[in-house]
Amino acid sequence: xxxREFLRTMGLGVIGLGFAPEILAGTxxxxxxxxxxxxxxxxxxxxxxxxxxxxPHREDVRVDSVQYRIFESxxxxxxxxxxxxxxGNFQILSFEKGLRVADRYSQVGEFTRAxxxxxxxxxYEEGQRxxxxxxxxxxxxxxxxxxxxxxxxxxxGNYLYRGEPCETYQTIKKELGExxxxxxxxxxxxxxxxxxxxxxxxxxxxxxxxxxxxxxxGYSFHGNGDFDVGQAGFGPLNFTERFxxxxxxxxxxxxxxxxxxxxxGNLLGVRFEPxxxxxxxxx
Ligand SMILES: [Zn+2]
Numbered sequence: 349x350x351x352r353e354f355l356r357t358m359g360l361g362v363i364g365l366g367f368a369p370e371i372l373a374g375t376x377x378x379x380x381x382x383x384x385x386x387x388x389x390x391x392x393x394x395x396x397x398x399x400x401x402x403x404p405h406r407e408d409v410r411v412d413s414v415q416y417r418i419f420e421s422x423x424x425x426x427x428x429x430x431x432x433x434x435x436g437n438f439q440i441l442s443f444e445k446g447l448r449v450a451d452r453y454s455q456v457g458e459f460t461r462a463x464x465x466x467x468x469x470x471x472y473e474e475g476q477r478x479x480x481x482x483x484x485x486x487x488x489x490x491x492x493x494x495x496x497x498x499x500x501x502x503x504x505g506n507y508l509y510r511g512e513p514c515e516t517y518q519t520i521k522k523e524l525g526e527x528x529x530x531x532x533x534x535x536x537x538x539x540x541x542x543x544x545x546x547x548x549x550x551x552x553x554x555x556x557x558x559x560x561x562x563x564x565x566g567y568s569f570h571g572n573g574d575f576d577v578g579q580a581g582f583g584p585l586n587f588t589e590r591f592x593x594x595x596x597x598x599x600x601x602x603x604x605x606x607x608x609x610x611x612x613g614n615l616l617g618v619r620f621e622p623x624x625x626x627x628x629x630x631x
Contacts, residue, residue: 394615397479401560401619404551409478411553415466422463423549426542428456436505439539442492443467446538467541475567479617480559485631486537486571493536493571506533506575513573513627520577520605520625528596531578531586531623535570561619573628574609576621592622 397405411419429450430438441449447464450456459467471489475482498507499514508514508530520528535543544565547558555564563569570576578586579596591597600606610621 408554408556418462418466423545432456440493440536441538443489443537471565475564478556478559482567482616483631484566486566498534501530504530506530508533509573516627529578529580532576537565540565540568569628576623
């Protein structure tokens with residue numbers, strides 16, 4: 349079966365947005381009046397969809413039933429791999445190293461050819477097919493994070509790239525002290541695979557729904573410098589819009605450190621992420 353046939357079998361043939369990105373690029377979505385007078389319903393539908401990013405839609409792209417068991421076995425194997433190597437190490441584990449470790453340790457087990465083909469197709473699929481319009485900083489499934497390029501952030505289980513990302517975080521930390529925590533730093537290909545496929549799995553195979561809150565592997569700027577921050581003690585609420593009510597958010601904003609990657613009303617097909625600090629340059 350060639351790639352095209354495989355994609356068709358997976359049901360990945362249709363993009364659900366229904367409008368061209370170049371039309372959107374010149375359209376402001378900040379004013380409700382503009383939305384109401386927009387001649388096409390598609391923009392209003394888009395905004396509705398992003399505001400309710402966790403709701404399924406008829407046109408969402410899903411893993412086909414033929415591929416579902418392979419998809420499921422990939423998720424389970426990635427989870428076992430993370431358990432084996434530990435959460436910290438898994439953040440920066442490369443695809444190839446991950447395969448070698450899985451092969452070597454029976455508690456994970458070798459990735460089958462069908463599983464590898466599935467992962468390859470997911471990685472090289474255009475995010476736009478799901479409705480994800482962002483850029484792709486990691487181009488190859490084999491892209492690696494060199495250990496010498498990153499620094500482990502104490503007590504967080506996360507890494508940051510040396511240079512601007514690390515300096516940005518240190519400045520924030522100096523200003524806000526114990527109140528601010530790093531909730532997610534550098535993430536390699538394997539980690540992004542697990543996050544994206546775990547979410548897809550939780551949503552019954554809905555790839556589009558997953559992509560509204562988690563970038564598909566390769567598309568995450570956590571791969572080259574961005575990071576997430578939160579308020580100490582705020583737990584999972586740090587990853588909700590309620591983060592904007594915290595002292596950490598408000599101080600970051602007033603100090604001008606809040607350079608967000610996914611703003612409210614963004615046209616990238618991604619929900620508002622007030623906790624995600626943009627450091628990496630666009631690609
Ligand atoms: Zn983030």
